[in-house]
Amino acid sequence: MSKVVQRIELDSMSPGTERFVKAHRYGKPGARPKAYLQASLHADEIPGMLAAHHLISLLDDADARGDITGEIIVVPVANPVGAGQVINTTFAGRYDFRSGVNFNRRWPDLSQGLAAKVKGKLGKDAEANIATVRQALGETVEQIYAVGENAKLRRELMRLAHDADIVLDLHCDDIALLHVYTTNAFWPRARDLAAEVGARAVLLCDDSGAASFDESFFLPWYRLQKEVGPDYPVPAPVLTSTVEFRGQADVYDELAIQDARGLFRFLQRRGLIAGDPGPLPELTAKVTNLDACEIVRTPKAGIIAYRKREGDVVKAGDVIAEIVDPLADDPKKARIELRCQSDGPILSTRAMKAVAAGDTVAMIVGDKALPNPTGLMLSD
Ligand SMILES: [Zn+2]
Missing domain, CATH: 3.40.630.10 (Zn peptidases)
Known part of the structure; x- marks a missing residue:
């Protein structure tokens, strides 16, 4: 021993x-x-x-x-x-x-x-x-x-x-x-x-x-x-x-x-x-460079209603989720769509469904690097 x-x-x-x-x-x-x-x-x-x-x-x-x-x-x-x-x-x-x-x-x-x-x-x-x-x-x-x-x-x-x-x-x-x-x-x-x-x-x-x-x-x-x-x-x-x-x-x-x-x-x-x-x-596994892993963020606060789950394979332009404004006067106008820009499997989503503007809501294992305005390759 x-x-x-x-x-x-x-x-x-x-x-x-x-x-x-x-x-x-x-x-x-x-x-x-x-x-x-x-x-x-x-x-x-x-x-x-x-x-x-x-x-x-x-x-x-x-x-x-x-x-x-x-x-x-x-x-x-x-x-x-x-x-x-x-x-x-x-x-x-x-x-x-x-x-x-x-x-x-x-x-x-x-x-x-x-x-x-x-x-x-x-x-x-x-x-x-x-x-x-x-x-x-x-x-x-x-x-x-x-x-x-x-x-x-x-x-x-x-x-x-x-x-x-x-x-x-x-x-x-x-x-x-x-x-x-x-x-x-x-x-x-x-x-x-x-x-x-x-x-x-x-x-x-x-x-x-x-x-x-x-x-x-x-x-x-x-x-x-x-x-x-x-x-x-x-x-x-x-x-x-x-x-x-x-x-x-x-x-x-x-x-x-x-x-x-x-x-x-x-x-x-x-x-x-x-x-x-x-x-x-x-x-x-799909193998890719980290900068080709798309981090999807929400531009608005609200409730996130996912249309896709982890493991789903998406294409650029697909709707990943909708952000619901629970305070909207008209519920028919309470949603915005979040679309991805990459092709590949959804790697991760979030458990907490209340989101703030700027929050990461999904990661997608893409093929090529996308513009990264935050400069962060990993979400904090
Ligand atoms: Zn960790």
């Missing part, structure tokens, strides 16, 4: 309270490949948490058989700060109550100062360069400002993940098909991940501008390679992905067991667990 459960205390923010993170660690520390998986960074997104619960059970059994061949870290509750954010009966785990910041945005930028740190230490050997850059990234992580429970949470999660070969952040959407975000650099190499979890869409992006958790481990390499040029190869050695396990209400053992088994087989394929994962399932 190699398993160690690490308990990491966060700073107390008020007298008599204290939160902690638990990391389930498997394999020999320093073994390769190394995978880091965490669930529910948006604390009110529970499907990944239940999948992690089942994955831990599968890993415990594999560990008892002596089958762990790499290093695996699973953090089933990545955000104990958000997990406590309930107002009356409403769970609000997406934004930090203290700062207002989205828990999966504005992560510390590990690329800051990286080129200066490795200057004069890089050569022609990519493997040697990777080791040099990893060490520099480790030093940067240690320097992250970490006073206060959320700041400390961020540093501690980065400490666990920064040198991994695979970083998977398990989320979910509002009402959605299972989908996967990953980088162009790792496509189609990440096909096994998408196929094993049964993704219906794969969205590719190198830098969304959001500074999300997964991007914060890929971008330092991406930016450094651009800065130092091709004479000094620093290929990103980390497959990063956010996996969206459907919608917030899709929390069932049947689904979570299926998801955990998919993740387990993916880790087997990648050489972290012994055993035969069997043939790779067929990939049924």
Whole structure:
């Protein structure tokens, strides 16, 4: 048995309270490949948490058989700060109550100062360069400002993940098909991940501008390679992905067991667990660039009445929904139509049917980039 459960205390923010993170660690520390998986960074997104619960059970059994061949870290509750954010009966785990910041945005930028740190230490050997850059990234992580429970949470999660070969952040959407975000650099190499979890869409992006958790481990390499040029190869050695396990209400053992088994087989394929994962399932996802994923917004407030559901395949010009003005004097003139501009499956819709002007009401997996007046590739 190699398993160690690490308990990491966060700073107390008020007298008599204290939160902690638990990391389930498997394999020999320093073994390769190394995978880091965490669930529910948006604390009110529970499907990944239940999948992690089942994955831990599968890993415990594999560990008892002596089958762990790499290093695996699973953090089933990545955000104990958000997990406590309930107002009356409403769970609000997406934004930090203290700062207002989205828990999966504005992560510390590990690329800051990286080129200066490795200057004069890089050569022609990519493997040697990777080791040099990893060490520099480790030093940067240690320097992250970490006073206060959320700041400390961020540093501690980065400490666990920064040198991994695979970083998977398990989320979910509002009402959605299972989908996967990953980088162009790792496509189609990440096909096994998408196929094993049964993704219906794969969205590719190198830098969304959001500074999300997964991007914060890929971008330092991406930016450094651009800065130092091709004479000094620093290929990103980390497959990063956010996996969206459907919608917030899709929390069932049947689904979570299926998801955990998919993740387990993916880790087997990648050489972290012994055993035969069997043939790779067929990939049924539509693959597109993130900027070709249309975000449909409503120009007016009201009640949204959907005409289409997640999974429906639409064409440009189709009516996705109508916005109803419940205050209209004449109910026959109370509706405006929302049409999409893309062809493809509807990826997500919203559970809350009262909408404000500017709200995202649907995402469609399109084929080409559309004008993006907000400049945001991810809705906040
Ligand atoms: Zn999320």
